[in-house]
Amino acid sequence: MNNTKPAYITLLLALLHGVAGISILVISSWFIAVSAIAPVGFNYVIPAVVIRALALLRIASGYASMWVGHNDLLARIANIRLSVFSQLENTQINEKALTTEALAQHTEELASRWIAWIAPLSSATFIFTCLCVVAVGFGFPGAGLLIALFVVWSIALVLQGVGALRIAKRATHANARFRQASTNFLNSSAIWHLSTAFTNTREGKTTCADESHTLQGLEHDVATNREAAEVSAPDINIKDVSAKVVWHEKIAQKNTADRTAWWFQGVAFLLVVLTMSGAFSITQTLLFAPIAIVVPMVLLAAPDWAGNAFSSISKFAQYKQSVKALQQMKATPIKMLCEREINTAVTLTEFSVTGRRTSKVNTNLPARGVVCVSGASGCGKSSLLQGLAGLLPADGKREIDGVNMPPGLVTNWRYVEQEPVILSGSLALNLDPAGRCISHSEFITLMQELGLEKLLPLTTWVGKAGRPLSGGERKRVALARAILAKPRVLLVDEPFEGLDIHTQQRVCDVLNRYATDKLVVIASHVTPKALVVQKNVQLDEASMVAVNGEHRATL
Numbered sequence: 001m002n003n004t005k006p007a008y009i010t011l012l013l014a015l016l017h018g019v020a021g022i023s024i025l026v027i028s029s030w031f032i033a034v035s036a037i038a039p040v041g042f043n044y045v046i047p048a049v050v051i052r053a054l055a056l057l058r059i060a061s062g063y064a065s066m067w068v069g070h071n072d073l074l075a076r077i078a079n080i081r082l083s084v085f086s087q088l089e090n091t092q093i094n095e096k097a098l099t100t101e102a103l104a105q106h107t108e109e110l111a112s113r114w115i116a117w118i119a120p121l122s123s124a125t126f127i128f129t130c131l132c133v134v135a136v137g138f139g140f141p142g143a144g145l146l147i148a149l150f151v152v153w154s155i156a157l158v159l160q161g162v163g164a165l166r167i168a169k170r171a172t173h174a175n176a177r178f179r180q181a182s183t184n185f186l187n188s189s190a191i192w193h194l195s196t197a198f199t200n201t202r203e204g205k206t207t208c209a210d211e212s213h214t215l216q217g218l219e220h221d222v223a224t225n226r227e228a229a230e231v232s233a234p235d236i237n238i239k240d241v242s243a244k245v246v247w248h249e250k251i252a253q254k255n256t257a258d259r260t261a262w263w264f265q266g267v268a269f270l271l272v273v274l275t276m277s278g279a280f281s282i283t284q285t286l287l288f289a290p291i292a293i294v295v296p297m298v299l300l301a302a303p304d305w306a307g308n309a310f311s312s313i314s315k316f317a318q319y320k321q322s323v324k325a326l327q328q329m330k331a332t333p334i335k336m337l338c339e340r341e342i343n344t345a346v347t348l349t350e351f352s353v354t355g356r357r358t359s360k361v362n363t364n365l366p367a368r369g370v371v372c373v374s375g376a377s378g379c380g381k382s383s384l385l386q387g388l389a390g391l392l393p394a395d396g397k398r399e400i401d402g403v404n405m406p407p408g409l410v411t412n413w414r415y416v417e418q419e420p421v422i423l424s425g426s427l428a429l430n431l432d433p434a435g436r437c438i439s440h441s442e443f444i445t446l447m448q449e450l451g452l453e454k455l456l457p458l459t460t461w462v463g464k465a466g467r468p469l470s471g472g473e474r475k476r477v478a479l480a481r482a483i484l485a486k487p488r489v490l491l492v493d494e495p496f497e498g499l500d501i502h503t504q505q506r507v508c509d510v511l512n513r514y515a516t517d518k519l520v521v522i523a524s525h526v527t528p529k530a531l532v533v534q535k536n537v538q539l540d541e542a543s544m545v546a547v548n549g550e551h552r553a554t555l
């Protein structure tokens with residue numbers, strides 16, 4: 001975090017704001033008392049001017065503290081999110097919903113710590129300590145009561161903090177479950193109509209579809225989906241789905257802070273009542289020494305200048321939970337391997353993705369040319385390509401020219417997914433997300449070759465996650481992105497799926513040309529005639545057969 005200097009300014013301004021406030025209270029209390037018994041010639045102007053100056057200082061420091069604090073907050077959020085993004089770089093994200101929660105919620109808790117709890121708590125502690133020291137040092141009547149209130153405040157703060165930590169833990173858990181459950185639920189939006197249809201037939205009445213699209217309908221719909229269409233993740237707990245659970249914890253946190261503040265207020269008032277009732281012999285002094293009014297006035301206003309600490313300690317508790325949640329964020333690092341030239345072949349021996357039910361593959365892939373991987377649906381074509389690229393951990397050996405490659409992603413090998421990721425941005429951003437210096441003509445030529453000229457110009461906004469693009473267009477944009485990165489090995493998953501014959505031909509031409517000096521591995525159910533295949537690799541449940549003659553291995 002580079003941007004820490006303004007945080008101290010935030011703290012100083014908060015202290016200034018607090019000290020100015022309490023000084024106004026002390027001086028004005030004394031001033032009112034002294035005015036009643038002031039002798040002729042008493043200079044009223046000086047205390048009035050001091051009070052006015054303090055009031056201005058309080059207003060100015062309050063606004064400045066907010067301005068500096070919030071600017072600092074925004075800078076911190078940006079920094080923390082960037083650091084989380086850099087942690088997530090080159091990793092497999094295991095739980096997307098929780099990662100989103102971490103990015104959206106927990107980073108904010110971390111970033112807001114100075115304005116949320118460090119500054120208010122430090123300010124209240126500083127003021128309380130100074131008041132006690134001054135009251136005892138100058139022998140203010142009732143100084144002991146102030147110290148007693150300080151002790152009560154400290155104990156209440158610790159107790160409130162302990163309770164707040166428990167609630168914050170529950171709140172973080174509830175938030176996480178809600179985020180997971182709602183992500184699962186929203187992902188099933190395309191087949192919501194199934195649950196409505198089911199409800200209609202089962203209950204024999206018409207259900208308003210819109211009604212089920214509201215959050216109130218969440219529990220009912222998830223329940224129906226599970227029961228009828230099994231569209232939700234099996235671990236969804238309907239109870240945890242409810243937004244009410246999340247809201248309940250938020251309210252509980254606020255209520256405990258308010259309750260502690262009320263108790264504190266009660267104790268402060270009690271001390272004032274005891275003071276005024278003569279229990280501490282201050283009343284006698286009050287008649288003769290205006291300074292004796294200071295402690296009762298300070299006690300009376302204690303909830304104003306010390307009460308906020310109870311809600312700040314709750315924010316501290318939430319901060320602690322957010323730090324923990326960010327530390328526990330699950331992402332499996334992908335090791336990056338340096339690029340290597342391939343002179344003769346890539347050899348796979350007993351190669352299979354760890355933990356997936358796929359065939360063990362034994363084959364030699366040529367240094368250049370098109371290799372076509374085929375086989376029944378679910379036999380492991382996509383898994384093989386991802387394992388080969390190093391995106392998934394794999395068992396067996398992956399060798400280049402006889403040298404074993406450790407697990408990891410080879411930097412200049414590219415995998416094009418079966419369902420590609422399209423970024424919400426321009427076509428140019430999608431084609432060159434890393435911002436390489438690719439020439440304009442290179443972009444345009446490739447787009448034309450892949451039959452994507454109607455998407456041009458490059459500034460075209462492809463819409464949110466590329467949803468306005470057709471399935472075939474998304475595939476070709478992803479293929480163009482990979483080709484423009486000029487990988488040594490290009491691994492393409494089902495490039496012909498959803499393409500008409502004419503477009504398949506164009507894609508084949510691009511792949512054939514690319515394979516003249518690079519290795520192109522294609523997983524596909526179809527092999528268009530136009531594709532110049534150097535080698536076929538047929539995956540089978542029982543065996544792996546290299547179709548060019550050699551039966552290399554049997555499971």
Ligand SMILES: Nc1ncnc2c1ncn2[C@@H]1O[C@H](COP(=O)(O)OP(=O)(O)OP(=O)(O)O)[C@@H](O)[C@H]1O
Pocket residue numbers: 356357358375376377378379380381382383384418
């Ligand atoms: N993310 C995953 N986690 C666990 N298992 C998976 C995952 N993805 C796929 N599998 C399993 O791995 C096996 C191979 O899947 P894969 O997608 O590699 O097959 P495929 O041959 O590409 O299928 P298709 O031709 O239908 O695309 C299947 O049994 C599948 O259920």
